[in-house]
Amino acid sequence: MKLEENQEDDFRLGALLREWQPEADWSKRRQAAVWDHIAAGESSTAPFISIWLSRLNEWLLRPQGAIVVLLVFALVGSGLGWVSGQYRLDRHSQTMTAQYIGSIDPYQMKPALFP
Amino acid sequence: MRRIRLLLLGGVALATATFFCFHAAQTRAIHEVETAPLPELAWLKSEFRLSDAEFKEVQRLHDAYLPQCGEMCLRIQEKNMEIRESLERADNTGVDVRMALREAALLRAECQGKMLEHFRRVSRAMPQEQGRRYFDWVVERTLLLDEGMPMPDSGRFSP
Numbered sequence: 073m074k075l076e077e078n079q080e081d082d083f084r085l086g087a088l089l090r091e092w093q094p095e096a097d098w099s100k101r102r103q104a105a106v107w108d109h110i111a112a113g114e115s116s117t118a119p120f121i122s123i124w125l126s127r128l129n130e131w132l133l134r135p136q137g138a139i140v141v142l143l144v145f146a147l148v149g150s151g152l153g154w155v156s157g158q159y160r161l162d163r164h165s166q167t168m169t170a171q172y173i174g175s176i177d178p179y180q181m182k183p184a185l186f187p
Numbered sequence: 188m189r190r191i192r193l194l195l196l197g198g199v200a201l202a203t204a205t206f207f208c209f210h211a212a213q214t215r216a217i218h219e220v221e222t223a224p225l226p227e228l229a230w231l232k233s234e235f236r237l238s239d240a241e242f243k244e245v246q247r248l249h250d251a252y253l254p255q256c257g258e259m260c261l262r263i264q265e266k267n268m269e270i271r272e273s274l275e276r277a278d279n280t281g282v283d284v285r286m287a288l289r290e291a292a293l294l295r296a297e298c299q300g301k302m303l304e305h306f307r308r309v310s311r312a313m314p315q316e317q318g319r320r321y322f323d324w325v326v327e328r329t330l331l332l333d334e335g336m337p338m339p340d341s342g343r344f345s346p
Contacts, residue, residue: 132191142198149202150209157213164217168230169328175227176252176305177329178259178298 235317244312252305259298266291299330 131137174180216233223229228249232242270291273283306325310318 129188129191132194138194141194142201145198145202146205149205152202153206153209154213156206157210160210160214161217164214164220165230165234168220168227168234172227172231173325173328176249176256176325177302178256178263179295180329180332181256181260 231321235313235321237313237317241313245309248305248308248312255301255305259294259301262294263291263298266294302329 132141220226220229220233225246228242228246231237231245237245266287270284270287273287276283303326306322306329309325310322312318313321
């Protein structure tokens with residue numbers, strides 16, 4: 073008896089859910105309001121970036137700002153030059169090691185080195 | 188804006204200049220070594236910080252050792268050919284091969300003995316600390332060269 077009542081309730085609930093349609097307001101006025109809201113959100117970050125950029129601009133135009141920037145460039149250039157020189161030195165050292173060992177060890181000597 | 192562009196351009200120029208300065212300073216020794224008559228010996232001089240007199244002695248020892256080394260090379264080649272021929276012989280019973288292999292091992296021992304003697308002489312021609320460093324360095328790359336068999340302390344043993 074109770075099972076039959078439950079089945080009847082489920083059937084009614086199913087029918088109600090099928091009939092239900094959300095009534096959203098997708099009118100042009102509503103859409104414009106949504107876009108305005110998004111634009112307002114974006115414009116709130118714009119002043120922050122422009123303030124930050126103008127401060128950076130001012131700082132770079134000052135002598136100490138320019139000196140710091142030039143120092144950073146000089147440091148980056150010298151660091152990269154040092155690393156690249158070190159890499160070339162290591163490669164050269166490996167080549168010279170192989171060449172020296174090849175000249176003194178008959179078991180590693182290249183065939184072209186002897187008649 | 189124009190001043191900032193100029194500043195950035197100046198920065199890039201400065202970075203390029205410092206890059207080449209540091210690179211050239213680091214690799215100046217390479218140029219000196221490569222223009223020497225025997226680059227490997229010139230490199231040895233700079234690597235083991237030898238004075239001109241020490242380098243002269245090392246060079247003399249090297250020149251005296253080279254003919255011995257060349258002779259050893261020829262003997263090794265001949266022995267290898269002998270082993271190959273005895274392996275390829277149709278009526279091979281294994282006796283010839285074993286004998287040739289034994290001779291090759293004796294030749295290797297003789298050759299390594301001569302190498303060791305040369306390394307000792309060269310290391311003695313260097314300042315004590317550098318001589319010790321040279322000896323360890325050269326022995327590691329010649330006599331103790333790992334040819335596939337892992338050394339007990341090389342850390343390549345599987346646990």
